[in-house]
Each structure stands twice: as structure tokens, then as C-alpha cells.
Amino acid sequence: MASTSSPTLSQAILARPISGNASSSSSSDRVSLSLSALKFSPLSSSSSSLSSSSSRRASGSSHRSRRRLPAVLRPIRAAAVETLDTATEASLVEKSVNTIRFLAIDAVEKANSGHPGLPMGCAPMGHILYDEVMRYNPKNPYWFNRDRFVLSAGHGCMLQYALLHLAGYDSVKEEDLKGFRQWGSKTPGHPENFETPGVEVTTGPLGQGIANGVGLALAEKHLAARFNKPDSEIVDHYTYVILGDGCQMEGISNEACSLAGHWGLGKLIAFYDDNHISIDGDTDIAFTESVDTRFEGLGWHVIWVKNGNTGYDEIRAAIKEAKAVKDKPTLIKVTTTIGYGSPNKANSYSVHGSALGAKEVDATRKNLGWPYEPFHVPEDVKSHWSRHVPAGAALEAEWNAKFAEYEKKYKEEAAELKSIFKGELPAGWEKALPTYTPESPADATRNLSQQCLNALAKVLPGLLGGSADLASSNMTLLKMFGDFQKNTPEERNVRFGVREHGMGAICNGIALHSPGLIPYCATFFVFTDYMRAAIRISALCEAGVIYVMTHDSIGLGEDGPTHQPIEHIASFRAMPNILMLRPADGNETAGAYKIAVLNRKRPSILALSRQKLPQLPGTSVEGVKKGGYIISDSSSGNKPDVILIGTGSELEIAVKAADELRKEGKAVRVVSFVSWELFDEQSAEYKESVLPAAVSARVSIEAGSTFGWSKIVGSGGKAIGVDHFGASAPAGKIYKEFGITAEAVIAAAKELC
């Protein structure tokens, strides 16, 4: 479709307060109040090449009357723009799009590293999103009610950096573009939320971003349902995602998108950059499925924009249509040319992940008529984009005013919402956690975990989560709430289905939506293998997700080796910025939750038992905080003969062994080693007080790999564990056969002291 229609008009159709929500009863609450009265007819030119394969919902927009946009657009279209006439604006859009393309080309060229192809192909949709559609405040990237944007095809990050730069974000100045992929820059090789304000999540590993997007949209739908009032739509934003062929091939995206369809996340709009090229060449060699059909099966509304390279109006109309469909997420398949504009490399894998090279950069400059020096942003483009700083400030100010009104009327809700968007935990929340005495009944830590979760749900307004179809095994249901579902989005039990990977990434999205949202998710510990890539991103992107991982050892018994974690504890102890917690009883479980809730920028994994465990004397919430601590010592202040170290379900065994050894006159210390990371963070003095260098007789016991334990028990000690796969049998039998017993601890201790 040629862009012959009035760009001013067509852009106006997409202008935020009008498009999609013009027919909504709540649009009068939006920032540009006067705009909601404007009516437009849909773009007639768009129908020719826009194919909608799902039934369209009546949006009411066809009754709107055509009208040219005047000064009312001022809050959004700043002064510099309104002086431009139609023709200029059409060429200005093109110029802005080419600015994006060349910022990407030049940055990749300078770094001699990166992915120019996607930004060149996706510049039109990027431009339309950031310049015409999205609501954001460049000077406060954390404004709560902003639209969220996720570049799931994270390798194309120069697209996002160029857009953030043009929009006026302080995080991406010209020198940052020039420092692309260099040490210490704000423009790393893939988008990283913790490096670059304005980037919402961390992407690059394919498929994570679209799943994060589902989490962001879930959060919006949940908060809107909880906090919006008939007279105040205080939570109201869209989530936009660009994903590529690679994301589409990954299983995680199917998992997350199946849930998005199930939940009816109507404000999730995903652009599928259908460029038919991946690293190995044409996608025909490995990817010939019908994505459209699959997404229809997943319950999405699907639109095909056939010309994503220059079909600006097609893209605009697609967004408009997507917004009109409120009960389904929308996939806009945008057919683009990877490396659009490069005369010799476009539409080939060579433009995917390498610099174009000086010669081809020149050829592309000629081909697209770009006479400028590298990194140059033409004045008119700069001026055009400059309105986003004041407009964004206005948007936020307007929302703040709206929130002040809301706060007056709905004090309690406002306080809850505030705690969610400010990330402040309610005073004294930790007092809700249950405490136990040695007389409290023995119980599985998974059950004790449920007591903690339910206690926390009463005091933490941001706590929500669920299990990958194991709620009744993981014990994760919040009894005071119902299920988060399409028609009950205000509820807090999320049913993820058997989709561990999608679950983890969705929780990352929830956590990064607002600092006060505290998502938890659950499965059997062994199935962290299914979601490890998402868990690693939690750790990297500082998303304080709480991973509730039950059935944490051979102690699960009959399900056998496919279900019995062995190496998993070790594998997470080796992972940076994550807390691996293995509580032994009720007090330690409560302590683990306390730590997990407090660590909002570091995810926690709680490894919990299937089997019953006694409440042990000496364990404590405060002890967990130290990572490792003494739960009993019979050395009367002297040097113990031996230190027995246990975690989780094996701490009980260490205690039993200690009892026996003490009967034989040994001075025995028992140490609970619930979290290696927390222990590592303690002072040298504290560490020495728990594990004195002078005591080399140390025995550890843990029903998992002994890998890594040398560091704790030293060369003079012994680590008891399981360094092979498990077995299918009742748990007690397996413990015995594998030698995870008090007898084994006693024997090892006697050998050492």
C-alpha cells in the first residue's frame, strides 16, 4: 500500500487518546480530555492490504466523522510539529524512520558488532509506536501508568536505543549510541533493564520478551481490575512487543501466548517481524508452519500487515484494529525486509548479525538518500521528536492529578496501589509470618510454605502467583483469593498450566511491571530445568520472583529419577545473583520467605520437601538471614570435636547423628546451612564463629550432589550426598540405600574425630 493518504490524518487516527479507546466509556479520563470527542472514519486505504483473520469486534469507529486534527493535539504533538504541512510531515516520517535506521547502522558499524537487520526492517513500526502511539514520559521512565514496550527480538536493540534517544530519554545520549556494545555503556549488546532506564525487561535469549510482555499485560489487567473505579480508570496502559521468527520458534513463546489467549489479554499487542530470515538463512529451512493459524488456535486476534517496510498506514490501521479487540491479545504479523535499504544485503542472513561494512553502509546511504554523517539526527527530526519530553511530563502530571483525586475518594485502594507502584512493603508485614516451636507438629516444608504464603497474602498487596499445574502438590493456593482468569482478573491465584518456562518469564514481567508486585511461581524442583533460562533472567534483570520449588530431593520417592533433583541445588548455588534457600522446618521456611520478600532485586528459590519434617530446636527466622548458623553445640564454648552441617530435610539427620555422637561423649556442633549466598555475605568473624578454621572435622549431609561442598567441609571433611541419579521407591528406602542416614554421618564423624 502506498502512503498516499494524509499522514497527518492517519497519524492522528493512532494518536493515543483517540485510537482504540475513543469508543470506550472510560476514555474521558485520559490525559487529553478534549480529544475523546473527536471522531474519524477509518482509513479507507488500509483495507486493501490489511487482512484480519479473526472476526473483528465492532469498535464503533466507523461512525466517526472525518476531521483534520487541530491544536487539540498539542499536548502530544508539540509546537515544532504543528507548523509542518502535510507533505512535509509525510517526508518527515520517512526521515525519522531513516534516522532510526542509520543510528542503528552507524552504531553497529562503529562497534563492528551487532544486528543492523532488524532495526532497518522494523524502523517503521518502531517509529509509529514511539512517536505516535505510546504513552510515556522520557524523563521518568518509571512512571507507573506508562505503556510498556518489549523488544523480544533483543538482538535488534539498536532499534530501541535509537527510539529512546529520539524520544528524549536521558539514558541514551549520543555518546551512548557511539558507545554501543562497549564497556560501561548504557547500550549493551542486548536490552537490559538494569542498565538502561526505558528498557522494561532484559531480552536477547529468544522468546523471553514476549513472555515478559504477557506478564506485563497480566499485571496491568490484574491491577486495573483491582483498582479501577467507574469514575477513574487509574490503571490503563498497553503492552507492545516486537518479536521475530526466532521468538516464534521457541517453545516458551507458545506457552506464554497460549496463556495470553486464555486470559484474554486484550491490551497486549505483539508485532511479529515476519522477515523470513534467521541466522541460518531463509526460515524455509526450518520454519514453515502457519504462525497465523497457530495464533488463531491460541485464541489471539491476528492481523497481517503485508508491507511493513513502507506501509505506515497499514501499521497504523492494524494497531487501531488491535485496540478495538478488547477480549483477545492481538498478533500483528508485519512482513518486513530484514536490512531494508541495504542494496546488496537486504533480505539475507548477512545483515542479521554483522555490521554492514563501510562499502555497504555507503551504498545504503545512497540508496535511502541519506547524506548525513554517522550518528546525525537531522534538525527537523530532532525537533519533531522533541515534543515527547513536554508531552510525557504532561501525561504524567495529568495522571498524578488523577491519582490525587483517586486517593481522596478511595483512600484504602490508593494506599494499596501506591505501595505497589512505589514498592514499599507495609510496615510490620513480617509479623504476619507464622512461628513454630519444637512442639509444633511435624510437617512438610511445602505445607509450611503454604502457611507462609497465605499469611503473606493478607499483608502484601502485591503478592500473587501460582503453579505450573501442581498447585495441590506445591501447596501454593492462596485460600483467601480466587483464580486470576479472563473474567476474574482481580484474583491472585494464577493457573499457569504445565508451562514452567512461560511461567518463569511471565513472573519476570509481573515483577518488573511494578516494584511492589511480588510474583511467586511453583513446580517440582527438578523442573527448574524447564525454566532455567527464565530463572537466570530473573537473576540477571533483578526481578525478585519467588520460586517455590517442592519435592526437592530423592525424598519425593516413587516418582523416580526423572522427578528427583540431584544437581539442582548446586546448579543454582553457582548462578549469580540468586538466593538458593533450603529451609529445614517451619521457622526456617518463614525465615526463607522473609528473605525472599525483602530481596526485591534478587530472586529466591525455596527448595521444599514433599515429606514431613520435625520442627527442630534451635532453628530460627533470624538464623536464616545469616545463611548458615549454629542450631546446637555441646562443646560448652570449647572447640567442638566435629561439626555436622545439614540443609533442608537432612538437617534432621544431622541432629539425630549429633544426638548419638553426644551420647558417646563427643562435642558436636550442628550447623544449618540454609543459604550459601547469605553465609558468604557475612563477616569473616561471623563465618569463623560458625565454622572455625581450627575444626577440620566437618561432615555435611544433603540429599543432592556433593559438588561444591569441598569449600565448606574442607579437605579434612566429608560431604555426604547423592552423586548419581535417583530411583523409584518409597523415600525411606531410597535414603537408606543411598546412605543418606544418621549412621553414615556418625561413621564419617568418627573417622574424622
Place this chain on the structure above:
Amino acid sequence: MASTSSPTLSQAILARPISGNASSSSSSDRVSLSLSALKFSPLSSSSSSLSSSSSRRASGSSHRSRRRLPAVLRPIRAAAVETLDTATEASLVEKSVNTIRFLAIDAVEKANSGHPGLPMGCAPMGHILYDEVMRYNPKNPYWFNRDRFVLSAGHGCMLQYALLHLAGYDSVKEEDLKGFRQWGSKTPGHPENFETPGVEVTTGPLGQGIANGVGLALAEKHLAARFNKPDSEIVDHYTYVILGDGCQMEGISNEACSLAGHWGLGKLIAFYDDNHISIDGDTDIAFTESVDTRFEGLGWHVIWVKNGNTGYDEIRAAIKEAKAVKDKPTLIKVTTTIGYGSPNKANSYSVHGSALGAKEVDATRKNLGWPYEPFHVPEDVKSHWSRHVPAGAALEAEWNAKFAEYEKKYKEEAAELKSIFKGELPAGWEKALPTYTPESPADATRNLSQQCLNALAKVLPGLLGGSADLASSNMTLLKMFGDFQKNTPEERNVRFGVREHGMGAICNGIALHSPGLIPYCATFFVFTDYMRAAIRISALCEAGVIYVMTHDSIGLGEDGPTHQPIEHIASFRAMPNILMLRPADGNETAGAYKIAVLNRKRPSILALSRQKLPQLPGTSVEGVKKGGYIISDSSSGNKPDVILIGTGSELEIAVKAADELRKEGKAVRVVSFVSWELFDEQSAEYKESVLPAAVSARVSIEAGSTFGWSKIVGSGGKAIGVDHFGASAPAGKIYKEFGITAEAVIAAAKELC
């Protein structure tokens, strides 16, 4: 659909040599030669409730004339059966199906653990597959040309155990059924190929099985294309899979099924047990997508059997239709009732994963009219199934005779095929591996890996594999071969697309298809996180997959922390039964491949560099075999002052540091520690000779987590590594900033000695 049509006839339609392949020109080569002349009309009764949503291929079967099956069926339907009249046979099928149900019920009840629901619902399809459709030899579960069956919903393993028991497999005797889920039994809680002959792969972790099935079907298609001749279809079997709702939700199944559709795996027939119940209850709470539509999008033929509980003829007709569709895999959605027959628990989650309980077992016995004691197989059922032992022996004998003919005519091909199905490596194969001298050019180990792979491809007929869309980065293309594709299945470069998890599980299926198939697969090392569950299954199920993992550290540079592995080496060192190899140069890469090829029951992970590395003096193929070995020592037979230990790309740094330290007069030993697992397996003497206890001054360097290194360097040593996430910058800069340098090694060494 009521089962009113003649069961004898309808079963006959499915009888192996007839169904599906009757119209095939090659069917005359099948075991029951005389059967291929028989013609039948399709079951008219099946059309009423069978809905086929893809276009059906003309199978020619509509021209077959209806005829009753006489004695020609003898090779398959043994003597006991032929005396039964039609009515008896109808009831006998029902009785056989109930036998399966009660064997499952009784075994779960005795174990008080397990999943009775699926076997009760899937018994009809299980019966039809094992009694009427599949070609196998119970007394030789490893017969090469057998049909493969995979229970992807592995928790329902009692279904498979009951079927193996009835069919006459020695692996599942009555006492094994009674020992279900007990220590040392052949009937673990989920199907394990390494425990139970007759079980093809290891399932339980959901979605793995269907992906294994894709691998099995790929292997068949590949071998058939390579070895079949116009006059001899020597490779010719089907792969059947039963998968459940859980498998369908997992992303891995979508990945693998997208590839199955792409490759047109027509002999893959998957039964989707559509029972609408998963652990958390009705699947409506999390799984409302249209699976049918999705699979159509994935390029599958989709059939819906609406009554899977008693609709035997529907199931039979669906299989017939599936076999007639030769260019697409088929999904037969079979709507069943979980726990069918249980009056109070059927169709509820309570029957999914728990014993029914004595009372409900009684009620179910009454409801299904089952007067027998637990574990009883009625005589007529036993007698009916008894024909499979002689029939299976006949099938194999016939095939063996056919192969003898083939061998005469096609000597070379027969030798290759034999080496594949016997798993014997060609004599002297390892001589093909390249060797290097210190003068050989510096190169990245990923490139050296490609040299090895291409050298091996010339001598190993079973080597095939590929990358998850990173072939040109992982350097995994076999230059002498083309792409394995739908129409070129004889080729050996497999294009997996960006589907790491599916890739790993498909490779497991390939490896377990025939002992001489050696699949390799590749991605960036960090993305093992995406496929970790499949890698773990490789290790558990003894599938000798070779994982070619490039870009193995911060040395990949600009892509940044999302792409830089840190904890990955440690995480695999902790995993049982897997070899984690990190070669330092050409000779070590060749050595790693030698080890990987020799370890057919233990997978190998090769961590390979993106960056160039020198060929180091002292490295060797033989050294790799020991896991850790001395590459240089300046102590002249005396005790070295310090031992420097490196792996992979950091061995070069250790060597540089040693050079400097030696200049200063230190006696320095340099040890390459390419594989911890292999070193662990060496004698105590050897270990002492490499790392003498007397030398506590040890410095290790590895660009990854130091987790675990305490064991090697001891409390007196120092481990240099990276215990935080990486960064986006050129590799050299990152190494320097992170202190992964010769200077750091020298400083540490000087502190210690």
C-alpha cells in the same frame, strides 16, 4: 459410536501388513506377503464420529472389496484367536482392555502410589496399538525394524507395563507389576528405557516423549531414505506416541511438532489423550486453546476420535487414515475419560495421580464387571495375547531373511546399516581425527570442532546433527552433506531452527533409535538453559548425544551477559552421567570428540570458544582421556612450587603465567583440566601424580563460576574465575576488567609460593 460393526473385520483393517500400506508398492516386502493382496472397504461406521480436519490424501483404499479375514492372518493372529467367533472377539477386546485397566489399578493400589487415571482412559488405544497394530518382537525388544512406541504422558506408565506384560516381554513379569514403584523393580514410577527393555525412551517430564518420538521418526525417515532400495524396503516402521494435555501445554512439544510438520514425518502418529483433566483439575482453568487448529498450523493431519473410551472402531479407522497420509505426521485427538470405569472418581483430578483406594477399586470392579483377584489376567485374554511371541519372532525372522538378501545385493549399504543397528564403530575411525602441532595456526575451538565433525562424518555412518539456527556460528555444518529436509531426508545436516529444547529431545530420540546413530546438536553454551531438561534426560536415559556448545564464556564479548555463560560449566559438572569437556586447542578438541564418540551411553558437552586460541605445546588427544593432565612442568621431577590449572580458553593464560613465573625461577606445573568427570575416574596414583597432595600452592583459572573449584585447588589454593554476570564489551576488555589474566594468576601464585 457404538461398537456394532464386526470387530474381527475392523481389527483386520488395522492388521499390520494391510492397513495403510496396502496401497504402497513396497508392501509386498512386508512380513505377511500374502496379505498385501487383500482388499477391504473402509469402515462405514467410522465416518459418523471421525472428523478429519485436514484434507485427506487418497489412499486408494476405497476400492478395496470387503472380505472376511481367514487363515492368512495366522502369522499375526495366533491359534488361540482364530477359534473365537465374532461375538466372543468383541467381548474379548473389551476384556483385554479391562485387563489393562485393572493391572494398572491393582499395581497403583498395591504401591499406594502412581497414576491410574491415564491407563484407565487410554487402555483402548493401548490395546489396539499393541494387540492389533504394532510390529514388534517381545523376545527381542531391540529388533531394529520394530515399530516404536512412546508414552509421552509417562506418569501413566502402568499402561505400558500392562501392555508389555500381556505382549510377552520378559522385562515385565507378574512380579514386576506387583513391584511397581518399588526398589529394584523393572517398573519404576515413570518409563525408563535403561530399566525396562521394551520401553524406548525415558519419559515423565512432560513433552519430552513426543519430542523423542519426532527423533525416532526422523531416524526412520533418514535411514529409510539412505538404505531402502526399490526392491527392498529394509527400513520401515512407524512411531506411535501417546501424549496428554500436559505434554501439549509444554513448549517443547510445540517446538518438536513444528519440526515434525516441517519435515513431513508421515510415519509419526501421535494420540493426544484429550481427557480435559490435569493435576489442578479441569484444563479449562489454564488450557483453552484449540489444539486442533494449532496442529493444523504446524502442518499436521488432525483427526478427532470423539469416543476414546469404547470407540474401538473409531480408533482403528483413525489409525488407518493416519497411515494413509504419508506426507504429514498425524495427531489423533482421542477424547477419553480419565479414570474410565471408576464410578466416583472418573473425570476428576483425584484419579490422575493417586491410588483409587480399596473402596473405589471395589466399586470399579463392580462397575466394569470385573470379578477377578488383583493382577489376574483371564486365561482367554492371556491366550489371545500369547500369539505375539511367535508372531514377533516370525516378524524378526522374516526381516532377518530380508536383510540377508539385502546384504547380498547391497554389500556396502548393508555394512553401513549394520554398523548403525549394531552400534559398532568402524575399525580405525579415530584415525580420521585431525592432529595439530604448536605450529598449527591459532583457531577458535568452535572451528577446530568443525574440522573434527567433518572428519568424523566421513568415517561414522551414524553421525548426523545440526544447530538451533546457529550453524554458521557453532560451525556445525557437514560440508559433504546437504540438509535433512522433507524431500531430502537422506542428508545429515539437521536444521532445528531456534528450538533448543526440542532439538535436545529429538537427538535423544535419534540416539535411542539405533545404537550406531550418533546425533550431535549445537547452540551457544548459555542456551543449554533452554534445553537443560532434555540434556538431563540424555544423561539419565544413556543417550550418547554430543552437545556442541560454542561461545562458552565471557570471551564471546559484545553480546553481553544474556549470552555469556558463567555458572554453566559448574552446573553440568554437578549433573550425573554426563561428560563436561572444555578443550583448550586443536588436539584437545579432537580428544574431546574421541571421548564423546566412544561414550555411547553417556552424553558429552563440548564447551568451545568463539575466540581464537593458540595450539599449545603439551596438549594431546590422549591427555583428554585422563580428564586432567600435565602439559608442562619445570620442576625437573621435583616438587613444583606451584601448580597452575586451566581449562579451555584459559589454559593459554595459565601457560603464559607459567612462562613468566619460570622466568623468575619458580618451578611451575601447568595442568589442563579438560574434564573433571574423566579425572575423577582415574586411579588414586594417577591423580596424585598430577596433583600431588604435597603441593598445596595451586591456582586455577577458568572464565566461569569458581563454584566447585575448592575441591581441586584445596583450601591452600586459589580459584580465579567469574562469580557474577558478564558484560557487553569486546572480549579482551572484559577479560581484563574481570581479572581473568596472566597477571592475576602470577599474583595469586606468588602469594601461595
